[in-house]
Amino acid sequence: MGHTPNTRHPGLSVDAGVGNRLIEVKVGVAALRSIRMGLMQLAYNLSQRPSFQGFLVLPDVTVTRKRLEEEWQLAASVLRPDLLGRLSLCMSDGDHFVGIPRDPDLDTQRILSKVVAAERPHVGSRVARAHASFVVLKILLLEWLRGGEPITAEYLVRSSGYSYPTIANVLLNLGSLIERQSDRRVTLRWFPKDEFARLLAVSDRARSTVRFTDRSGQPRPFESYLRRLEKLDPPGLAIGGVLGAKHYFADLDLVGIPRLDISLHCPGHQMDLGFVERLDPALKRVSDPLEPASVVVHAVRHADPFFIPREGELQWADPVECLIDLHEARLEKQAHQFLEALQRNRPTKP
Numbered sequence: 001m002g003h004t005p006n007t008r009h010p011g012l013s014v015d016a017g018v019g020n021r022l023i024e025v026k027v028g029v030a031a032l033r034s035i036r037m038g039l040m041q042l043a044y045n046l047s048q049r050p051s052f053q054g055f056l057v058l059p060d061v062t063v064t065r066k067r068l069e070e071e072w073q074l075a076a077s078v079l080r081p082d083l084l085g086r087l088s089l090c091m092s093d094g095d096h097f098v099g100i101p102r103d104p105d106l107d108t109q110r111i112l113s114k115v116v117a118a119e120r121p122h123v124g125s126r127v128a129r130a131h132a133s134f135v136v137l138k139i140l141l142l143e144w145l146r147g148g149e150p151i152t153a154e155y156l157v158r159s160s161g162y163s164y165p166t167i168a169n170v171l172l173n174l175g176s177l178i179e180r181q182s183d184r185r186v187t188l189r190w191f192p193k194d195e196f197a198r199l200l201a202v203s204d205r206a207r208s209t210v211r212f213t214d215r216s217g218q219p220r221p222f223e224s225y226l227r228r229l230e231k232l233d234p235p236g237l238a239i240g241g242v243l244g245a246k247h248y249f250a251d252l253d254l255v256g257i258p259r260l261d262i263s264l265h266c267p268g269h270q271m272d273l274g275f276v277e278r279l280d281p282a283l284k285r286v287s288d289p290l291e292p293a294s295v296v297v298h299a300v301r302h303a304d305p306f307f308i309p310r311e312g313e314l315q316w317a318d319p320v321e322c323l324i325d326l327h328e329a330r331l332e333k334q335a336h337q338f339l340e341a342l343q344r345n346r347p348t349k350p
Contacts, residue, residue, distance in 0.1 A: 014041065014042060014054075016115045016118070018111050018115070019111075020051055020052045020053060021052065021053050021054075021055060021108065022042060022052050022053070023054075023111070023112065023115045024038050024041060024042055024055070024056050024057065025057045025059065025115060025116055026038055026056070026061075027058075027059050027060055027116075031063075032063060032067065032071050035058070035061075035063070035068070035071055035089070036071065036074075036075070038056045039056055039071075039079075039087065042055075042056055042087060043075075043079055043083045043087060046083050046086050046087065052086065053086045053087075053088070054086060054087045054088070055087075055088050055090050055104065055108070055112060056087070056088070056089050056090065057090045057091075057097070057112055057115070057116060058089065058090065058091050058092075059091075059092045060092065060271065061091055062208055062210055062271045063285075064273065064285055065091070065100075067285065068089060068091070068100055069100055072089060072100050075087075088100065088101070088102060088104065090104055090112060096109055097109055097112050097113075131202075131205075131206045131301060132160070132162050132166045132167075132169075132170050133170050133173065134199055134202055134203070135160050135161075135162065135206070135301055135302045136156060136160055136162070136167060136170040136171070137170070137192075137196075137199055138199065138302070138320055138321075138324075139160055139302060139306075140156075140174075140186075140188050141188070141191070141192075141196070141320050142318055142319070143187065144191065144346075145319060145320065145342050145343070145346055146346075146347065147346060147348070148187050148188065148346075149187065150179070150181045150185035150186060151185055151186060151187065152184070152185050152186075153167055153171070153186070156186075158303065158304070159302060159304040159306075160302045160303060160304075161267050161301075161303030171186060174195070176189070177190075177192050177195065191339075191343065199324075200324065200328075203324050203328060204289070206301070207298040207299050207300070207301070207324075208271055208298070208299040209297070209299075209328065210271070210273060210285060210297045211285065211286045211287075211289070211291070211293035211295075211296050211297075212276055212283040212284060212286065212293060212294060212295045212296070212297075213283070213284060213286050213291065213292060213293050213294050213295075214280065214282050214283055214284075215282055215283075215284045216282035219282075219294055220280060220294075222256075222259070222260060225260045225280065225294070225295060226239075226243075228279055229275075229313075229314065230312050230314055232275060232278055233313040233314065234275040236264060236265035236266065236305070237262055237263070237264055237265075237275070237314055237315070238265070238300075238305065238307040238314060238315040238316055238317040238321075239260075239261070239262065239263075239310070239314055239316055239317060240261040240262065240263045240316075240317030240321050240325045241259065241260065241261025241325040241329065242254060242257050242259075242261070242325075242326065242329070242331070242334070243257055243260070244261065244316050244317050244319075244322035244325070245319075245323070245325075245334070245338045247310070247316050248319050248322065248338075248341075248342070249337075249338055249341040249345075251341075252337060252338060252341075253333070253334060253337055254331065254334050258331075259292075259294055259295065259329065260294065260295045260296070261296050261317075261322075261325040261329070262295065262296065262297045262298070263297075263298050263300050263305070263307070263321055264298065264299055264300060265300045265305040265307070266299050267300075267301060267302065267303045271299050276295065276297065279295070280295075283295055296325075296328075296329075298324075298328075300317075300321065305318075306318040306321075319338075319342055322338070323335060323338055323339060323342070326338060
């Protein structure tokens, strides 16, 4: 009770040591390799301290629980039983933690919350630096396609969720691409093809894209997924990809919908994928970006999701999000056609 986390405790190569607990925190994990390394690191430390317990905490993990349980079984096959018995994987579930192979007790719950709160600002600042350029440029592109009216830095701060210094740094790096007004409002001078290509190059990581495919051998038709998703109506979801692009440009040259692209608003870097299993238990995560996917989920990290209402349930993702989805799906011809339509229909200044 009342423990204070000692981050980077002397002699420990983990994030914190509190009492007889060794704690390693990995925020926003999307790869099993990071989990494997974290478990091995904790096991090494526990081997030097026979009376200690080790907790690998994954606050915003995007890996499904089933995959985590499979990874735990792999660890169990190589670790000594005395080490395994003192190890736990812990994931956020609302306002508490659940664990594999067991949930942490109440005292440990409080300690883990304190350690995660202490670690999150350091991780958050790295995430902000890594993805601020992506988010700010995406918002600038969206505003440019809406007609290019200049916007304030305060608007960018509010809609992106990043601090003023971070916004100012991104705008500075965009150089002459940014047109600055006398009242300090900004806008893009033109559609930046080179910058957009760089945005596409990092989009998978910036959006934490997660792909699912049907392993049952009898995949559902696209319309079935959509109807089921509308019935579930999870919060913070919007439809993007081909269907979203067709909403903005009905003449998109494509017969059928190859997959369902979903935009999930998670500005706090948490990505809750539980709705996918409710959508269809046969949907299994695939790590190979070249493997065909039935459902693809993209995180929307900015504070304002820019979602647009649609008839029925759910919403539409913004047109820039849909454009990125088309590129990510390797529908280059359709992406080019869609961008031309967006530029052609862009409101012009009087």
